[in-house]
Amino acid sequence: MLRYLLSRLISSAALLLGVLFLVFMLLHLTGDPVSLMVSRYASPEDIEALREELGFNRPLLVQFGDFLSGAFQGDFGSSFRYRQPAMDLVLQRIPATIELASVALLMAILMGVTIGILGGSNPNTILDSIARGIGLLGQTIPTFWLGLILIIIFSLRLGWFPSFGRETFTFLGLTLPDQSIVLPAFALSLFTTGQLARFTRSAVMEVMNEDYVTTARSKGLKKKRIYFKYILKNSAIPLISIIGVQFSYLLSGSIYIETIFSWPGLGSLLAEAVGTRDFFLVQATAFFTSLVVIGLHLLTDLVYVLVDPRIRYR
Amino acid sequence: MITMKEQRNENNKNDLTGLLIDEESDRNIRARLWYIWRLLWRDKSGLIGLIVFLVIIFSAIFAPMLAPHDPLKIDLHASRQPPIWTEAGNPEHILGTDNLGRDLFSRIIYGSRVSIMVGFLGVSIAFSLGMMIGLFAGFKGGRTDNLIMTVTNMILALPYLVFVVFIAAVLGRSLLNVVLIFGLTNIPIFVRVTRGEVLRLREEGYIEAAISIGQKTPAIIFKHIMPNLIGPLITLATFEMSAMIFYEAGLGFLGLSVPPTVPSWGNMLAEGRQFLTVFPWMSIYPGLAIVITGFSMNLFGDWLRDVLDPRMRRMKK
Numbered sequence: 175m176l177r178y179l180l181s182r183l184i185s186s187a188a189l190l191l192g193v194l195f196l197v198f199m200l201l202h203l204t205g206d207p208v209s210l211m212v213s214r215y216a217s218p219e220d221i222e223a224l225r226e227e228l229g230f231n232r233p234l235l236v237q238f239g240d241f242l243s244g245a246f247q248g249d250f251g252s253s254f255r256y257r258q259p260a261m262d263l264v265l266q267r268i269p270a271t272i273e274l275a276s277v278a279l280l281m282a283i284l285m286g287v288t289i290g291i292l293g294g295s296n297p298n299t300i301l302d303s304i305a306r307g308i309g310l311l312g313q314t315i316p317t318f319w320l321g322l323i324l325i326i327i328f329s330l331r332l333g334w335f336p337s338f339g340r341e342t343f344t345f346l347g348l349t350l351p352d353q354s355i356v357l358p359a360f361a362l363s364l365f366t367t368g369q370l371a372r373f374t375r376s377a378v379m380e381v382m383n384e385d386y387v388t389t390a391r392s393k394g395l396k397k398k399r400i401y402f403k404y405i406l407k408n409s410a411i412p413l414i415s416i417i418g419v420q421f422s423y424l425l426s427g428s429i430y431i432e433t434i435f436s437w438p439g440l441g442s443l444l445a446e447a448v449g450t451r452d453f454f455l456v457q458a459t460a461f462f463t464s465l466v467v468i469g470l471h472l473l474t475d476l477v478y479v480l481v482d483p484r485i486r487y488r
Numbered sequence: 489m490i491t492m493k494e495q496r497n498e499n500n501k502n503d504l505t506g507l508l509i510d511e512e513s514d515r516n517i518r519a520r521l522w523y524i525w526r527l528l529w530r531d532k533s534g535l536i537g538l539i540v541f542l543v544i545i546f547s548a549i550f551a552p553m554l555a556p557h558d559p560l561k562i563d564l565h566a567s568r569q570p571p572i573w574t575e576a577g578n579p580e581h582i583l584g585t586d587n588l589g590r591d592l593f594s595r596i597i598y599g600s601r602v603s604i605m606v607g608f609l610g611v612s613i614a615f616s617l618g619m620m621i622g623l624f625a626g627f628k629g630g631r632t633d634n635l636i637m638t639v640t641n642m643i644l645a646l647p648y649l650v651f652v653v654f655i656a657a658v659l660g661r662s663l664l665n666v667v668l669i670f671g672l673t674n675i676p677i678f679v680r681v682t683r684g685e686v687l688r689l690r691e692e693g694y695i696e697a698a699i700s701i702g703q704k705t706p707a708i709i710f711k712h713i714m715p716n717l718i719g720p721l722i723t724l725a726t727f728e729m730s731a732m733i734f735y736e737a738g739l740g741f742l743g744l745s746v747p748p749t750v751p752s753w754g755n756m757l758a759e760g761r762q763f764l765t766v767f768p769w770m771s772i773y774p775g776l777a778i779v780i781t782g783f784s785m786n787l788f789g790d791w792l793r794d795v796l797d798p799r800m801r802r803m804k805k
Contacts, residue, residue: 189642196651203658310790314782316734318741319775322761326768426647430738434761444650445742448657456657460650467647 178479186472193464197457198241202234211254211451250461251454253447260458263443268462270340271439273351274432275424277359282366283417286312289367290374295405297379305375312368318430321361325434328357338436358435362428366420373416377409384408411478418474422467527795534791540784548600557581557591559598559751564589571769583773586756587763592770595751596777602745602752603781606666606736607729613671615725618678619717623709625679626686637683640676648673652735656744663746666739670732681724685717719796726789730782737778753778 201207208225225231228251229240244250250260286308293305329337336354381387382405390400425440432441440459447455528535547554566589569578578584583592625636652669659665689695689712698708739745740754741761748755753774760771 185638189645192642193646196646197654200651200654200658203655310783310786314730314786315779316737316775316782318738319757319771319778322757322764322771322775325764326772330765330768422647426650429649429653430741433742444653448653448742448744451657453658456654460647460654463647463650468645471645 179476182472182475186468189468190465193461193468194242194245195238197460197464198238201453201457202237207453211453245461250458253452253455255447255450255452255455260455261462263455264440264458264462267438267440267443270437271425271428271432271441274355274359274362274428274437274439275421277351277355278363278424279366279417279421281359282363282370282420285363286367286370287374287413290371291378291406291409293371294375294378294409295382295401302375305371309368309372309375312365312371315364316430317361317365317427318434320364321358321431321434324357324361338434340437358431358437361434362424362431365427366424369416369420370413374409374413377412378405381405381408415474415478418470418477422470425470426463426467528791531791531794533787534795537784537787537789537791540780541788544600544781544784545604547597548604551598551601555591555594555597557594559590559595560749562588562590568767570767571773584767584769586759586770587767590751592756592773595756596753596774598751599753599756599774599777600781602663602750603733603736603778605663606670607733609667610670610674610732611725611729613667614674614678614728615721617671618675619682619721621675622679622682623686623713623717626683626690627705627709633683636679640679643673643676644680649735649738652739653742653744656739661743661745661747663750666736666745670735674728674732677728678721678724681720682717685720686713689713689716723789723793723796726785726792730785730789733778733781733785 208221208228208230212221212224229237248261252258253260253263256263289305289308293302296302325337328334335357337357340351340354387400387404390404427441428437428439429441429445431437432439433445436442440463444456444459444463447453447459528538563585566578566581566585568587568589569581569585570576571584572579572582581591581593583596585591586595621636625633652673655669655673656665659669695708695712698712703711736745736752737754737757740752741757743758745754746752756774757771760767760774763770
């Protein structure tokens with residue numbers, strides 16, 4: 175176990191180093207990052223001055239070394255627009271994104287797993303068709319369009335929920351979002367709901383065809399017992415890894431939803447930074463999101479090994 | 489008189505995979521098409537998906553003939569007209585007009601060109617390069633394979649959307665850039681699937697037989713491996729193409745895809761969003777076009793997967 179843990183840690187660290195290299199190279203891809211940052215009307219002298227100030231006139235390797243040593247100290251340069259360290263801005267935006275992704279994941283699990291179980295255990299019925307349909311809809315409705323439609327229906331027509339922003343209230347010393355989270359979380363969750371419905375459905379169907387379920391049936395065990403003890407328990411194993419992957423998708427995929435609903439999280443920060451050509455901020459956001467996603471993958475793999483005794487770690 | 493071949497076709501009605509690897513039936517293209525048609529007819533959802541998708545491709549190719557108006561023509565007198573079925577609708581503009589008086593229906597038809605082009609070219613790049621790298625890794629084995637797969641898995645572990653947005657922002661708005669971004673970033677998934685299939689196929693008896701009678705590696709790859717790869721890869725390509733169409737529209741929505749003057753579904757959504765409260769139809773219909781395209785491709789893809797993969801077919805029952 176220790177060896178497995180160690181090798182996974184090392185490969186994750188290597189991946190992070192790769193991410194740093196990629197993030198650095200992306201900005202230098204076009205040769206001159208400064209020309210990306212300034213407006214089209216900047217004079218050559220201004221551009222040269224900025225290049226001097228940011229150190230972009232030095233050799234690429236030196237710059238990468240500097241970038242690396244800065245990155246290890248959490249220093250990704252300062253945002254032009256906010257005149258603050260980029261990483262500080264990223265850290266400020268995290269709680270809102272985690273909040274949104276968690277609520278969305280919860281919604282997706284409640285809806286997707288329930289629909290998947292109902293569909294999978296009643297193959298070729300109406301319930302099954304519904305499960306398949308929702309799986310398909312989740313894959314084919316773009317979140318950015320769904321967000322707009324939800325605003326049109328539930329904010330503009332019915333007036334049930336606010337169309338943008340994040341309002342909070344305090345309960346038992348915790349700052350919690352109010353109903354302003356409902357629409358963005360729902361829009362964000364649909365894709366994951368569809369995925370979970372699909373996977374749960376096929377996992378349940380597969381387990382139902384296993385020999386041990388047939389044996390349990392022929393032994394005359396009660397239906398309820400077979401259902402909970404054999405079918406659901408074994409279907410849950412593959413779901414763990416899917417839920418882990420989906421959570422990282424929700425965290426990194428919230429860029430559209432946060433932009434549409436003006437949710438003050440990482441996604442809207444990234445969209446804003448891209449729009450204002452604030453590339454140090456883009457770098458910091460991309461790196462941080464990768465860090466979280468890689469960490470989640472690592473965690474999922476470990477939980478997976480712990481839960482399923484059939485998997486042996488090397 | 490019933491020939492042997494017909495007899496056999498009768499026997500494996502369900503088995504399209506048999507057709508793909510069987511050299512004898514290769515010669516009889518008509519029987520093959522008839523056979524595919526019968527499979528499609530049996531599962532109506534695959535048929536519907538294929539028909540809708542063909543209609544979209546058709547409208548993309550013949551956009552100039554199909555569109556009732558010039559998608560770029562600005563007519564401020566006719567601006568902000570709602571769709572035809574509302575009270576204020578104008579029969580000239582079926583889906584209404586946008587804030588500059590451009591015909592939405594024509595713009596949606598022209599918009600399919602960008603989506604189909606990005607999807608088709610992007611998948612072609614990812615498919616061809618991914619398959620070559622995957623074949624190489626799977627056949628070479630050892631260290632080369634290890635290195636290629638480590639890099640592939642690393643790229644697949646990254647938050648895709650964040651990096652696509654980053655790259656698009658650095659490169660700037662153009663159709664070529666968007667095609668290249670999606671084509672290149674989708675190589676890893678094709679590498680992984682190809683390599684997995686190659687590893688599985690290498691264990692098959694007929695490959696072993698081919699090796700033992702002294703066939704050369706290229707011959708084995710082209711004659712025995714490639715025909716078996718096509719099934720899973722085409723299925724993957726269908727899903728990846730619909731995903732690319734999605735991501736392209738998403739980039740357009742953020743203002744990072746094709747230039748704003750080009751009518752594309754994503755650009756239309758981005759424009760529509762600014763007028764969401766007053767002219768909701770500007771956002772509804774371009775999005776609906778994306779949903780219909782994605783839906784049809786997924787229906788067709790699901791059907792393809794079920795037909796091409798006998799293991800999946802067994803499970804479905």
